[in-house]
Amino acid sequence: MEVNFRGRYEFLPDSLLNIWYETHAGETIQRPKVNAYSLGLEFDVRNKEANGIFYVDYMSSLIKPGYWDDIDSPPDYLDGEYIQPQNFGVVMIGADYAYELHATNWFSVMFGAGLGVAIKTGDLVKWEPGGNVGNTDPNCGATAPAYERALGLSDGGDACANDGVKDIPTVLPVLDINLGVRFNIDDHASVRLEGGLHDLPYGGGSVGITF
Numbered sequence: 001m002e003v004n005f006r007g008r009y010e011f012l013p014d015s016l017l018n019i020w021y022e023t024h025a026g027e028t029i030q031r032p033k034v035n036a037y038s039l040g041l042e043f044d045v046r047n048k049e050a051n052g053i054f055y056v057d058y059m060s061s062l063i064k065p066g067y068w069d070d071i072d073s074p075p076d077y078l079d080g081e082y083i084q085p086q087n088f089g090v091v092m093i094g095a096d097y098a099y100e101l102h103a104t105n106w107f108s109v110m111f112g113a114g115l116g117v118a119i120k121t122g123d124l125v126k127w128e129p130g131g132n133v134g135n136t137d138p139n140c141g142a143t144a145p146a147y148e149r150a151l152g153l154s155d156g157g158d159a160c161a162n163d164g165v166k167d168i169p170t171v172l173p174v175l176d177i178n179l180g181v182r183f184n185i186d187d188h189a190s191v192r193l194e195g196g197l198h199d200l201p202y203g204g205g206s207v208g209i210t211f
Helices: 014-020 146-151
Strands: 002-012 034-046 050-061 066-068 081-102 107-127 171-185 189-198 200-210
Touching: 002 050, 002 189, 034 081, 034 200, 050 107, 081 146, 081 171, 107 146
Parallel strands: none
Antiparallel strands: 002 034, 002 200, 034 050, 050 081, 066 081, 081 107, 107 171, 171 189, 189 200
């Protein structure tokens, strides 16, 4: 058995976001990057080849406030939303199975998959374009784009009140696909480096004790 501490960096490639959202590259309203880090604990029940990995971790968003403008045909660059994360993250609980191929007594390759659940914390606060039915203050920036209503109107006016939070389910499924290598240290500890999918693509590692 093992008890491990793990850390990961998670991200969504810009090439995928480009399918749905404008980049506005080089502009003050350039689309933010989607990335996060997670820290957690694992309990690993293992034999020579099979690993049952039970985990709990917290993923904290690194997404900065910014403008999200969906791709339209013909283009409409003023209909997007301005999103600001507020303590946004998720607690993830799940279990993975990993098959282990031993190259030597101290080095092995692991691959596997698993499922879990994610519980949302915090919110994504939004500002919509002026004139939308859902505007909290319809008189503030009635014809202004969302980023002006969030940051301050172009005519020198103050920022508008936000228009609520994005409707995201509190509980979401988690899909894990993992590939990595393990270094066994004298049968008393191990270090694992891996990458794969943890709802988002990720890279990271774990370190822990074996008993």
